[in-house]
Amino acid sequence: MKNILKNIVFSALAIIIVFVIAEIGCRTYESLKLDFKSNLLETKYMKIYSNYFSPLPNINCTDLNAFAAPASTNSFGFRSKQFQIKKPKDTFRIITLGDSCTFGTGVSDEHTYSAFLEKKLNGRLNNKKYEVINAGVPAFMSYQALIRLESELMDLGPDLIILFIGWNDMGYSLISHYFESLPGGWIFAEDLASYNTKDILSTDAKIESIKEVLHKCSAFFRWLEEVGRKMKKRQQKYRKQGSESDGDVDIDKLIKRHEKLPERDNLAALKQYIRNMKHIFLLTKGRNIKTLVLSWPTILSENMNYEEKKLMKPQLNGGNSFRGFYNMYGNYQEAIREICKQNDVLYFDIAKYFRADRGAKLELFQDMGHFTDKGNELFSDKLFDALIDLKIINQN
Numbered sequence: 001m002k003n004i005l006k007n008i009v010f011s012a013l014a015i016i017i018v019f020v021i022a023e024i025g026c027r028t029y030e031s032l033k034l035d036f037k038s039n040l041l042e043t044k045y046m047k048i049y050s051n052y053f054s055p056l057p058n059i060n061c062t063d064l065n066a067f068a069a070p071a072s073t074n075s076f077g078f079r080s081k082q083f084q085i086k087k088p089k090d091t092f093r094i095i096t097l098g099d100s101c102t103f104g105t106g107v108s109d110e111h112t113y114s115a116f117l118e119k120k121l122n123g124r125l126n127n128k129k130y131e132v133i134n135a136g137v138p139a140f141m142s143y144q145a146l147i148r149l150e151s152e153l154m155d156l157g158p159d160l161i162i163l164f165i166g167w168n169d170m171g172y173s174l175i176s177h178y179f180e181s182l183p184g185g186w187i188f189a190e191d192l193a194s195y196n197t198k199d200i201l202s203t204d205a206k207i208e209s210i211k212e213v214l215h216k217c218s219a220f221f222r223w224l225e226e227v228g229r230k231m232k233k234r235q236q237k238y239r240k241q242g243s244e245s246d247g248d249v250d251i252d253k254l255i256k257r258h259e260k261l262p263e264r265d266n267l268a269a270l271k272q273y274i275r276n277m278k279h280i281f282l283l284t285k286g287r288n289i290k291t292l293v294l295s296w297p298t299i300l301s302e303n304m305n306y307e308e309k310k311l312m313k314p315q316l317n318g319g320n321s322f323r324g325f326y327n328m329y330g331n332y333q334e335a336i337r338e339i340c341k342q343n344d345v346l347y348f349d350i351a352k353y354f355r356a357d358r359g360a361k362l363e364l365f366q367d368m369g370h371f372t373d374k375g376n377e378l379f380s381d382k383l384f385d386a387l388i389d390l391k392i393i394n395q396n
Contacts, residue, residue, distance in 0.1 A: 099168050
């Protein structure tokens with residue numbers, strides 16, 4: 001009996017020692033990895049820091065898998081015409097800050113709403129020169145928009161910041177530890193605790209709670225999760241080879257599945273979004289820069305028909321039901337209106353112009369929120385009118 005107890009104790013000690021060594025090794029690996037990333041990593045089209053990323057300068061991308069359409073950037077990494085850092089005299093400089101909807105995923109350089117807007121301003125108004133700098137970045141959340149504003153955009157001396165951001169705050173909030181799913185694989189450590197997703201992402205709250213604690217406390221557990229994700233991706237890749245392509249996915253089954261899914265939400269993520277937006281307002285007000293915040297045009301509606309649901313295929317990843325997407329969207333739009341009102345920031349409900357009859361709507365969107373060429377042109381038309389009506393820009 002004593003020998004059995006002795007063996008159990010020695011085995012337990014051995015396991016603890018192995019775990020401690022593994023934990024120390026994984027923590028060392030994480031610190032080195034984070035230090036390396038915080039300096040700079042470069043992918044083919046992006047420069048990536050520990051908590052931020054932006055397009056590389058002078059890219060000329062024809063790879064449709066990257067941005068879904070040919071795309072280029074100027075020498076500063078913006079999808080805009082070349083400009084001088086110091087704003088020229090008699091120039092009104094506008095910066096459009098946002099995500100892939102602003103960047104223009106799926107459309108050519110000249111068909112982004114920023115390009116359309118610059119062309120309209122200079123074509124219709126002769127009182128000065130207008131520059132519209134496209135500072136949109138695919139996958140941006142409000143947190144990255146805040147960082148880019150502070151680290152890059154304020155020094156450009158903008159007269160106006162147009163803020164159209166939030167789709168990724170909403171979408172990523174339903175993915176477990178979604179901070180790591182972004183390019184660079186970072187974790188916003190100070191904010192991780194405020195995102196309690198266990199009731200949203202798992203039907204077994206107790207198991208999810210244990211996983212959350214282990215993820216937060218153990219580098220070894222995070223490494224095991226990373227290995228598991230890589231293995232899962234590899235399995236999916238092999239499974240996909242020789243099977244139906246993504247384009248052959250049965251859209252009817254996909255739609256029926258999402259019609260039956262439970263509604264999901266993450267109000268903690270919405271609170272974080274509001275906090276980031278308020279920080280952005282503080283920055284622009286501190287420099288006396290006008291800010292115009294826009295609502296989000298969308299294909300979503302309370303009673304979507306089959307063709308509209310079919311258009312949402314890129315977003316049908318099991319994250320939410322159609323009703324859940326619509327209700328989350330409504331929560332964000334209400335929050336945007338409220339924080340603009342509370343902080344005395346200009347707000348424009350541009351989304352109302354996209355609530356057209358259903359046939360016309362299908363011509364404006366590529367999916368839930370990305371615009372077609374026609375959608376971007378309508379967006380720029382209504383934005384131009386708003387700049388005049390709100391007296392942001394003087395016609396004389």
